[in-house]
Amino acid sequence: MSDGSFNILIGGEAGQGLATIGELLAKAFGRGGYSLVTTSTYESRVRGGHSTVALRVSAEKVASPSESFDLLVALNPESAKLHRKELSTQGLIILDEAFQVDDEACIRVPFKELAKGKFSNIAAVGVVGFLLGLEEQSLLGVLVDFFGKKKPQLAGENRETLAKAFRWAAQLPSSFHRKLTLISDPAPRLVMNGNQAIALGALSAGVKFCSFYPMSPATSIAIGLIGKARQMGLVVEQAEDEIAAVNMAIGASFAGAPSLVATSGGGFALMVEAVSLTAVSETPLVIVVAQRPGPATGLPTRTEQADLEFVLHAGHGEFPRAIFAPGTVEECFHLTRKAFELAERYQGPMFLLTDQFLADSYRAVKPFDLKSISPVQVASEVSALSTPYCRYTITDSGISPRLLPGRSERLVVADSHEHTEDGHITEDPSMRKRMVEKRLRKLEGIRAETIPPDKNGDVNPELLLVSWGCSKGAVSEAASRMRSEGMSVSTLHFSQVWPLISEQFRHHLEAAKEVVCVEGNATGQLANLIHRVTEFQMARRVLRYDGLPLTPESILRELN
Amino acid sequence: MSDGSFNILIGGEAGQGLATIGELLAKAFGRGGYSLVTTSTYESRVRGGHSTVALRVSAEKVASPSESFDLLVALNPESAKLHRKELSTQGLIILDEAFQVDDEACIRVPFKELAKGKFSNIAAVGVVGFLLGLEEQSLLGVLVDFFGKKKPQLAGENRETLAKAFRWAAQLPSSFHRKLTLISDPAPRLVMNGNQAIALGALSAGVKFCSFYPMSPATSIAIGLIGKARQMGLVVEQAEDEIAAVNMAIGASFAGAPSLVATSGGGFALMVEAVSLTAVSETPLVIVVAQRPGPATGLPTRTEQADLEFVLHAGHGEFPRAIFAPGTVEECFHLTRKAFELAERYQGPMFLLTDQFLADSYRAVKPFDLKSISPVQVASEVSALSTPYCRYTITDSGISPRLLPGRSERLVVADSHEHTEDGHITEDPSMRKRMVEKRLRKLEGIRAETIPPDKNGDVNPELLLVSWGCSKGAVSEAASRMRSEGMSVSTLHFSQVWPLISEQFRHHLEAAKEVVCVEGNATGQLANLIHRVTEFQMARRVLRYDGLPLTPESILRELN
């Protein structure tokens, strides 16, 4: 592409191993030092239908999907037809020589010769790898690492297929080559998707308990933790339903295990009563809501950003919360940590709002500096307490000293009713009033820790694009494309969407000639929240709610 | 009291029959043509503790509780002590002669003589009735009607007790008499509480199905319907949990039975996923949320108005809804009807937001003109349809023709996924987009039917009090008291709290010198919603969140 990125689209049916191609290539490019973004679309089925994995690679930084492709790997004839129009002028199509597709751009691969049936996807990796200038050894290394653990017996056959494919591709005319600029001495990179980064962030924060009920696109967070449970000393349990999941996590957290639940909108709906329980019982809990399009079952495997207002107001009664909305894989890691910190410090529910796009999107990120970070602090020092111990001591900060049951002789009494300082049921109006105020006072502390939105570009731009969460990359790229055409465009991106502190960003809104919010929903939920706290009205909104992620192109189309 | 109302407080333990005294007196005064308001406070227990029933009666219109009393019926010694300070200067205390209470204001009743143990409460009714000038015959009539149905065998013993008490009171010095102005030819009145009016409203709208899981203060709505199920041809079923309740109601409504569920915040939290289902499946449903203080279990038997934002945003995904918040018993009736009408017309979830205070508060209301109202229209005319029948036909209004399964040969396909017009699963982005827009278009129709807030008083007042729901009476009385002191005070009361149409009321806010919102919550939720839609900021807020209802006094205290 003109911006120096190279875009590969792999299209086929569920069950053809698209995800594997995507992951292997991503890992290989990541090791090569490239920046990358993958985008997965798939139907709510296990075999058949139509899926894609898009891989954008560049020696420069890339952060969003693209709608046009330089290379289309069509694992079935339909994919070649469906995506032909998305191919750039120099674009190539890689497909099986057996397909009846009549197109000049085709590289017809004898997949039958190169690979036994189910290894076609590996052969495809070989051909693509060669054409883009990856080294055979490096690809083989990726392959071994990838299958090595999961299915060592497969590694052998895969190696052979890959090698064959490489050799086959080597005899193609060089007009087919699309070698990427080689990066010498590539810095080390992790290739991980949003959910994996959340799992790693949680582990680094000291997560000790996770309960879940499977739900796309959140499931892989729990799966990521399960794989490390024995090593890292944590328990992950699949619950009978989401209500059990969240209540188990509350129990575990009460007893001292930093806890996480991850689900999507419909599953979260079932957790809403317990959100209120975490608030009144003052139990730390991190809740990840990986958004997908609703209402109800909606589009179970697609993406959307439409649960912001829902999460913000979920739960009966009034209590504080914070909502983080990571925009990158790095932020998935860091904001998960921050959510754990806040949950433990303010003893209540803290949210991470992601979505299918980010959950499944691989990026190459700098390894996290694990040495410089520490796990969260759980509970208070026993020595620092007055006697008798009162779980809900009323304090100026609203934060009460928290002990863990069974860890000392002091008894810990937690309650879902309104309660006295020692945790027992009360119906006294004045105690009620004081407890409501105590809980709400925590908001002050939470506000003081709010991450300001990220402002980029001119101070007084013609156009300011406002966004949140996963659309970060798309919006920033749309802006830079407009800038490269001489326009004055800035961006204001929110990675924390609640609390919103007007003073942190109102001036940015006012300094711009036009402000447009860009969101993956139909009503402009962040724009509405911003209006609430600033009275600033964004008249123009670029909204996407068809189940697909925002792309720079889709934003530019709407803006023009 | 100075305003001509007479205020009785009955205090005692749970299990002493306070509610019965309250109901009997309310009925008697209602038949006498008086205006009245009762207020119940009780603890979350069945016996013991401390409960009160306050009864405010007047020949003029009264609409709110009062904090001072002219007559205290102390069913136990504690009540006499606890409430002594709330007694007006001419106030009297009625209590058992056996109590060791040292107070001049006391009328010491020989309850043991007058009544067998458990009929003390009836004796109290007799004494109060006599002192306030009720006729014996009329009280007896109330008694028979009250016990007649429930426990006919009790009616006899009760009659006797009542007559004895009447005779006993007749020999008291006339300085104890507090005869109310007699109303000649009293117009007929119904004496009912908020929940009873909701049940009656629902019956008049043609409710055919109600499923519920017991939860204070909502339970009595279902109980009110159950009692009439056989007569009126409806089914009421206690479900295994709230999730079952709401899904059953959705099933019944889908099959053609106008349906209602009633619960409180914690129970509603469990219904949130299904709210989203009603929206996407386009199934009519009326959901009553009778508020009580949270978070979580909170104060199970007290009152609060803190679930407005929660109900407004409940459910994943984006879809329209309307929220009604009755302020009087009459409005409970009419707004329930309106909710059914909107649910059937717009085929989705419609809400009624009440609270414990209104749910349990008896008022004397004009009989409803049942002749002039009609049940809702369920489903569309079969003849008016095109073939093939598509449940989700895309229309300009967003409303699709609705048929009922099994009632014709046309098949009805309803789905929780995103779907095509014929109701089957789709993942097509453009169909998705059209369906989102179709559903959201219904909001236009709903907005056009929005009930404007009720404005009362000067056009350009010094002070405008803004309120919603059950605090209507307290706010309007606070305003009129201030007016009677020469202040310029108006009120703006919302009985529908969503949608909010700025054009309907913004000018009222701007016309006032100061605007204060009065709400039963800690954060000023309506004020925040109004700010959202109008940018009008109410800097001052009178908020109550200690579990007790707003009273004129409590409002005036805060304002001064």
Added chain:
Amino acid sequence: MVTIDDYGDYQTAWCPGCGNFPILEAVKKALAASKLEPHQVLLVSGIGQAAKTPHYINANIFNGLHGRALPVATGAKLAYPELTVVVESGDGCVYAEGGNHFLAAIRRNPDLTLLVHNNQVYGLTKGQASPTSEGDFVTKAQPQGMTSYPFNAVAVAVSMQASFVARGFSGLGDHLAELIRLAIAHRGLSLVEVLQPCVSFNKLNTYAWYKKRCQILPPEHDPTNFEAALRVAFEWGEKIPLGLIYRNERTVFEDRFSALDRGPLVVQEVDLEKLTEIMEEYR
């Protein structure tokens, strides 16, 4: 005459070889054999691979939330008892997310047919254990195998004296169709648990695994004998009994509502006179 063709022929989103295909056929067969026209039938389902089945049958459909098919079906049946209501969902949907409704439905005994496609796995969400998964079932979510004992729904149903409890196997289509026909004909809650291979995610309980174990109950088995039924219900292992295991004639849920004596709720008009009487009680 109604034929299986009246119930349509749709494209599915299932994997080739999925055990759901024979179940779909059996349901259509049973509906046709029951002489029901499509518009007399309401199919209710939750979410999962099994729960997609109604979309592949030409009838009235309500496809609701994961786990919540039974309450929806119960409500619809109460509103319009003339409908033949069939619930179709997976083992995760009915026994995990919907477990509480499973218990309640047995206790209520509405006249519904409940078909549980039991593939002993969560198919749609890609292979986590379900309540019926066995101890040594290893998945990505259960790398050490199951942490819970498997749920024997048939045993629980019989021990709660559910009014019709049967087990079929997707590999024995005609036998299954006949069980479903009987279930539809039975008044009361009819549970038909169908053993259904999931070729994509369940490599333990395969066609071969089931075939080896499944044995149709001998004609001597008396489904009205509770003790005998109970014994059969606990059998699961080297031998898995198929057929109608237990049946009784408990009162049907809908029959307890006197409001339904005057016909379906849907057709009853609001009686203004009675309403007025009710209002007058508040005088």
Added chain:
Amino acid sequence: MVTIDDYGDYQTAWCPGCGNFPILEAVKKALAASKLEPHQVLLVSGIGQAAKTPHYINANIFNGLHGRALPVATGAKLAYPELTVVVESGDGCVYAEGGNHFLAAIRRNPDLTLLVHNNQVYGLTKGQASPTSEGDFVTKAQPQGMTSYPFNAVAVAVSMQASFVARGFSGLGDHLAELIRLAIAHRGLSLVEVLQPCVSFNKLNTYAWYKKRCQILPPEHDPTNFEAALRVAFEWGEKIPLGLIYRNERTVFEDRFSALDRGPLVVQEVDLEKLTEIMEEYR
């Protein structure tokens, strides 16, 4: 030495004569007899009259949501298995709102003691039927009697092979205390269903009603004999058996988590080296 006094003496919000009082005493007795100090004990409950019990005992408490005590207790036990965790709630809480967790807890078999105060009614919400209410139980919410068949939790628990199933009666305090002591001593999920008169709302199943029917199991009853236990479990009517009905030594839930081999979760530090290794896997 721990005595019953260590467990405190609180004012309750129960009705005079309530069947909960003897249960409260029995729990305190059993805890003292188990030689547990208050801080070693965690009491978890839901919402209802029974669920208030923990507030009247001097120990660690988590009083959560209606129906959700079991998952909270399971989570707490996993986090800190050294706690002795006792769940206390009513029949509505455990069998209605919490029905699904009841099934799941039996299948998981965590080392919890589950005391169900079964008064066959919803006490706190003033007298609606509960899952265990009998057919002729008439309430304001069930004016025609129950629409569902009563839930025999003991039978379901035994048929699911719960690892400890007992029934006690609030009118037989010492017997009950001993059952609770045994339940606490047993490793695995121990269900003790306690028949508990509700003097305010249940005029059918009174002290007298229970007394007439309750019979302590003879010493010959072998709780490790599944068939015998099952027979006993189905007895409910003129005779209601009390005592330890069934017991087995199934694997305990917590024992399945290898992470717990190194001690309670709460005390395990984050291992930075292992974390670094994990991160490196993404290279």
